[in-house]
Amino acid sequence: MEYFKHMKRLGEALFELLSEALGLQPDHLNSIGCSKGCSTVTHYYPPCPQPELTLGVRKHADAGILTVLLQNHMGGLQVLHDSQWFDVHPTRGGLVINVGDLLQVLSNNKFKSVKHRAVSSHVGPRISVACFFSGHASLLDKPFGPIKKLISEANPPRYEEFLLKEYFAKFFASSLDTKPPIDYYKL
Template structure:
């Protein structure tokens, strides 16, 4: 039986190596440390023929009829699954592949190189590397390492980024910003608002890039790459490699989101569910651990961050409030929402519950 003090000591020992999960794998472990062992998660892998929609964005600026059909597809996917994949999104395939390769190269650098970026102080740096942002809060650790880069509204200077992924990160995020405008226009229209509405209230003002590295795990059945959670942002654009493992919780069943080469996974975040007054759904999802990796992904979060001075209040959009659809949430700043999310960690509970009226 591991005591609380034993667990804290084990966590600190792991954390102080500053080498992450990759360091454990490099050390040749054959059994995972106890603090990675996850409690059983509810939900079964769905056996029904349910698939996350794949939406072709090539008609985004076409004639009105095609645009209307595209808005309807985005609306249905965002209300039903909270997830969809997009193709013909305007980002060249070689840029996607180079971004994934840059993340892989950074995580496979010498430990001494990566240690320069290792910290748990999210308020003072724009480039942060560590393993499990909630290492000391969550019931169990996730089998992954992360490099977080705050790219907007105030990007870091290029020299702050690791050299192996520096140029491609700046190039990739410029494409993502342009894609974000298109997606927020479609979502605005899906809510019955003018196309520029969500952009005008600065839903796309901030952009945080979370690059995840999931090393091969010797006991993948005992842990997960990422615990069940929803995202604390307005919208997430995810680039995943070919290994797979991403699953979405739908009607208490886990549905695979299979990798589609060249596609990007889009999901509604908690803050978009909050301001849409539950008209759009921020759905729980997870990533399985694997023994064949490493798996690499790049999650671009449209939201401002802790080191950004933004005091705008967000609550249910007034145009969506009626007598039969009263506001369901209290107002909050993005910073306060993220602080609450981080304080509790990935514990299986939605942060939205705290902000419900």
């Protein structure tokens, strides 16, 4: 519970910094509920004698707004860049911050979510703790789209507005679909 409390405070601080990076007031992203709706998921990937034959988590971008990831020294996280996979080497005491698809939408593409995956190892277990910030449940039935203050003639909206509950329904059904949920709302 103590860890979760610290992650919520870290999330609030990160959303303040991200708001400022977008040229908004520091409290903007927190005020619209971005730091609410935080959930924590832990993963344990046992050592695998033939890691090339298995995958921890398939290629995906995080559906939510922001993810804070703590991983042990084994690594296993990879990001996709220019059609090539790169290892994200763990840093002792460090955290990995992933921009999710919803922050890409809110920022009108100023921040980009990244495709990533987790791979197994034959050396030892991979352990990770992910804290997902997906917005408060009260946002599920409200229109969601690019922040109006970021839209202009020179920077038109890149996404149409949508309901979060519809977006999450598409995300959780995406194993049956090859189209990422964010693509349904691109203009």
